[in-house]
Structure formats: structure tokens, C-alpha cells
Amino acid sequence: MPTYDNPLFMPAGDRAVVMELGSGIDPDLNALVHRWAAMIEGAQVEGVVETVPTYASLLIHYDPLLTALDDLEEALLTLDGAEHGEGEASAVRNVVELPTVYGGEHGPDLADVARNAGMSESEVVELHSATDYLVYAMGFSPGFPYLGGLDPRLATPRLSTPRTLIPAGSVGIAETQTGVYPVASPGGWRLIGRTQTRLFDPRANPPSVITPGDRVRFVQINDAGE
Amino acid sequence: MDSVNAAVRVIEPGLLTTVQDLGRRGFQKYGVPVCGALDAVSLRIANVLVGNRESAAGLEMTAIGPKLRFERESVIAVAGADFTPLIDGRAARAWESARVPAGATLSFAPPNDGLRACLAIAGGIAVPPLMNSRATDLKGGFGGHEGRALRGGDVLPVGFSPHLDAAPKRLPEAISRQPTYSQSFQIRVVLGPQLDRFTETGIAVMLTSEYTVSIDSDRTGCRLEGPAIEHVSGADVVSDGSALGSVQVPGSGTPIVLLSDRGTTGGYTKAATVISPDIGLLAQAMPGAKARFAAVSVEEAREALIEQERMMGEIKSFVGLDLSGAVSLSVDGADTRVTDADGGAITAAPALRTARRAARRVSATLEGERFDFEVEVGIA
Numbered sequence: 293m294p295t296y297d298n299p300l301f302m303p304a305g306d307r308a309v310v311m312e313l314g315s316g317i318d319p320d321l322n323a324l325v326h327r328w329a330a331m332i333e334g335a336q337v338e339g340v341v342e343t344v345p346t347y348a349s350l351l352i353h354y355d356p357l358l359t360a361l362d363d364l365e366e367a368l369l370t371l372d373g374a375e376h377g378e379g380e381a382s383a384v385r386n387v388v389e390l391p392t393v394y395g396g397e398h399g400p401d402l403a404d405v406a407r408n409a410g411m412s413e414s415e416v417v418e419l420h421s422a423t424d425y426l427v428y429a430m431g432f433s434p435g436f437p438y439l440g441g442l443d444p445r446l447a448t449p450r451l452s453t454p455r456t457l458i459p460a461g462s463v464g465i466a467e468t469q470t471g472v473y474p475v476a477s478p479g480g481w482r483l484i485g486r487t488q489t490r491l492f493d494p495r496a497n498p499p500s501v502i503t504p505g506d507r508v509r510f511v512q513i514n515d516a517g518e
Numbered sequence: 519m520d521s522v523n524a525a526v527r528v529i530e531p532g533l534l535t536t537v538q539d540l541g542r543r544g545f546q547k548y549g550v551p552v553c554g555a556l557d558a559v560s561l562r563i564a565n566v567l568v569g570n571r572e573s574a575a576g577l578e579m580t581a582i583g584p585k586l587r588f589e590r591e592s593v594i595a596v597a598g599a600d601f602t603p604l605i606d607g608r609a610a611r612a613w614e615s616a617r618v619p620a621g622a623t624l625s626f627a628p629p630n631d632g633l634r635a636c637l638a639i640a641g642g643i644a645v646p647p648l649m650n651s652r653a654t655d656l657k658g659g660f661g662g663h664e665g666r667a668l669r670g671g672d673v674l675p676v677g678f679s680p681h682l683d684a685a686p687k688r689l690p691e692a693i694s695r696q697p698t699y700s701q702s703f704q705i706r707v708v709l710g711p712q713l714d715r716f717t718e719t720g721i722a723v724m725l726t727s728e729y730t731v732s733i734d735s736d737r738t739g740c741r742l743e744g745p746a747i748e749h750v751s752g753a754d755v756v757s758d759g760s761a762l763g764s765v766q767v768p769g770s771g772t773p774i775v776l777l778s779d780r781g782t783t784g785g786y787t788k789a790a791t792v793i794s795p796d797i798g799l800l801a802q803a804m805p806g807a808k809a810r811f812a813a814v815s816v817e818e819a820r821e822a823l824i825e826q827e828r829m830m831g832e833i834k835s836f837v838g839l840d841l842s843g844a845v846s847l848s849v850d851g852a853d854t855r856v857t858d859a860d861g862g863a864i865t866a867a868p869a870l871r872t873a874r875r876a877a878r879r880v881s882a883t884l885e886g887e888r889f890d891f892e893v894e895v896g897i898a
Contacts, residue, residue, distance in 0.1 A: 302711035305791030306819035308761035310711040317756055344546045344759040346783055351759025356820045357827060429757060430549040431783025434658050438757060475658065494648045494660040500548040
């Protein structure tokens, strides 16, 4: 497991510090990142404004008028105690089911993905919806989950010419990644389907139905409109 | 809305005018950007001058200011680039509060120095908050006024202010000079967090070269043109968090300093981070301005910030507006006046450096009867 013995702290200016727990993309390392994020949030560490967990590290935004970096690092390391043992329990994360219409007008590139993989469209759908994808991190745009766990057989290159507008809820594949667009945006992902679930609503609290560390499952449904 | 005591109508929107406060915090883990005024200190000063909370929402204007009609009398202040406020065509001073009569038009002469200014209106822009902030997220299309820059015909709600009758406010003499956003400036950085992804030569080039502010800069980032900062091998990292001021170096080797509208995470290497007291310089930099990086330690950066906050403290106590109205207390539905322990007006929060929370004795008087409270004052 690519986890360090001790967290590495690297300042990101005077208001944030990177807490790196390991390197690379690894589900166990990422679970540790999310455990730390939960611990820091729960402990209400003096001066911490918010914490952004990603693949192998956390970016801890803090107020330097309330804490000096040395004191903050010390306070964070003292959290690393009893909670560390509860790893197995917290490995059971929330699974967010996204009802998804595959193919047709909602997944115009499903045929291309199937051709690229050398299988039928229904086999692609079966494989894609058989996995619980880990939400390693969120970012890029509000409510956008970085998902891991795509079956390597489904890996497909991006479109050579990106679309100018992809509707919100579009489910796509780009190289070895799969993802879902929370808001309409341009993009070059191969679109295989679309979920009706509204992933991001700025008026809701929390604004996102997905939280980093969750798992996402795409559940095939038929297009109600047909 | 009964808390609204004025409204402002947009006649001309200006080049890029948005509702901004000090940003949206607590939701970055969901990918929600911070946004907020790029030159945050200017917004804070403008707010102090009109008696608002420092974090109240104002308008950030860019290069060409808006033209606004005030439906009711109000008090305004402008800080940042030297836009001259024109009230029914008559010039008023920036960095001071000014009264705008009901029905008057506020417009701006374009700046000679700097790019952006913040307009504070007494009571604050009272658009509904989203995720605890009124900042506009232009890319996300939410927050502020309908999630977008202002357009002609928009009407902005303005909150209640108890300070409409206050005497005009200005800055203390020592601070009152208009800052100069020079054509050639230095920005201080803390090296890292991904210092090891750059060659020694690359970092030396970054710290000794002159960079030109690109016309392609925006609220997301200030793009700098100049000598490439050399990577050890490639510009990609596994996506991680992006800080305000991150000096992101993509494959081209030319740096982009990330600002308020940055994405919360990114996949490019970050050579350094501009310290928070110097972000305003980048917010004000005109395309073509020349910037140099200078490395400082985290401790030096913190001292610079404490110095900035000392200046803010001086401004707040000099302006000395009665902020008692910002503290509301009602007993059985009747509003009562809130004072400090000596019966005096509350003018400023306790010095930030000494305490995050301070216990204060507060008393309220209701129909002649006095009530004493021990109140913990937190700084938001």
C-alpha cells in the first residue's frame, strides 16, 4: 500500500497546507484520506476553515490569524489516535444509486464504446452498471465526482472534437475513467447514458447528493419518455 | 422584503460587474469554488466606510464601472482601483463614504491605476445567500444576482442600515493615500507544495525572471507570460486541492496564479503559492504589467498578514462607526439597544490576533429596566 509512515505537510501559501498521506491512486490510501477528513471535521481543530480531500492528500484551508502552521500540524497529528482503528467500520460507505438511461439520445456514443471494446451495447451496459465506483474526490466543477473502478475493457479515447454542450446528468467514459456531469458543460467524454438525478443543487444543503468517499452505482432504467 | 430599505437599478452594467462578498467557504469538498471579491481588502475597507460588516456583499467592477440609479437615499464607498464615483455627474472621492440622494445616478470615471474596485452600499447587497454566501459563481451560474454579471435593467435589493445619517467617513491620514498599483511589482510566494516536481534551474528562473500579466487573465487566474519554469518530468499530478494563489505550471511552463474563481482541485503541478496579502496586487494588475516573484517563509507571510490586519484594525477604530446596530437583541419581540459593558457604542470587533472569541459583558435596556449579559463574541 503506497501509504507513508507519517503524513507529510507541505505549505500551500499562508492559508492552506497539504497533508499528504501517500502517493498514487489506491482505494485503501484514499479511504485513509477520507477518514482523516472526517476526523478533522469532527474535531473542529482551532483555525481550520475547511478540508478538501483528494486522492492521496488533504488540502487544509486554515486561518493563520487563529493558528500558526506549526501549532496546526501538531494539533492535527494528535488526532491520529483511537479513531485510526475504526478503518474497517468506515470502509462501509454510503452507496449512491444513480438511475441511468443508457444509449439512444442520452448515450450517443454507446455504440462507439461497444465497438471499441469489441462487445455488444448491452454487455457494455452490464459491465458499467456492475461496479460500485469509488468517489476518490470531488472537484473540476461543483458536484463533479472523480470516480475510480472502471472495468479496463471499457476504456475508450476521448472524442477528437469535444462537444460544445453536454446536458447535465450525462454519464461518460474518457480513457480509463468514468464520470457524470453534474451541470451542463462542454466536454470530450464519450457519452453512454444519462441520469435523471440532480447531482448538484446550490439551494440544497448539502448541495451535492454525492460526498467524497461515497460509492456510486449506475442503475439501468428505461427511458420513461419512450 | 421588509429588511430592504433601498434598491438599486442597473442602467448600464459596466464591463464585468458582479455581486461579491468574501467568498463561499465550507463547500470546497463538494467542488464548490470560493469566489468572492478578488481584492478582498478593498471590499472590506469599503464596507467599513459605510458601516457594514466587512463581509457584506458589494459590487466588484472591472475596468469600466456600472451606471446605477438609487431609488432611495443611500451611503456608498468605493475602494480599489481609482474609479472616481460620479453622483449625478459630480465627482466624489473614492476611499471615503458619500451620500447618494434618492433618485440620483451613480456612475464612474474609468481608472488610471488598477483594474478592479469594490462598491459598498450601506446595508449591503441583499441578494439571497446560497451556501452562506452572496458571492457570484460565474462559471457555476449561481449566487450573487442570478448567478451572472449584472445587466441593464437588473434591480438589486439593498439591506437595512442604521448608518444612513452618519457623518462622512474617511481613512486615517497615514493610510489615506490611494495605493499605487504600479506597472512593475513584486509578489511574494511560499515555495511548494510540489517543489520537487521542478528542476533547480526551473525554480531559479521563476525567482529571477520578469513575467508579464496576460490579457487572458480573469477571475479564475492571473496568467503570466515569460520564461518557462522547467519540470523534472511532466506537468501532471494526481488531482489535488488548489489554494488561493497557487502558482500552477502546466506543460507550457508559464505560470497561472489561481484566484477566487479557481476550481477547488486541479491536476497541474504547483511550484509556489502567492501569499494572501499580495493577492490584491494580482487582482489589480493591468494586462502588460510586469511581475517578479520573491520567495518568503510561511512565518514571513504570516507577519505580512498580521501587518495587513493591523492596518484594517486602525481603519476600523478610526472610522469608529457605531456597529451596535449589527448586534440585534430582542426581548419578547421588542428590539433593545445593545451596548458594551460601559454603556458605550460597539465600534469594532476585538483585535483578531488576540482572540478568536472574546467574552464581553453586554447590557440591554427595556422600558427602563437594565439587563446584563455575558456574551461571547465570535469573529466571523
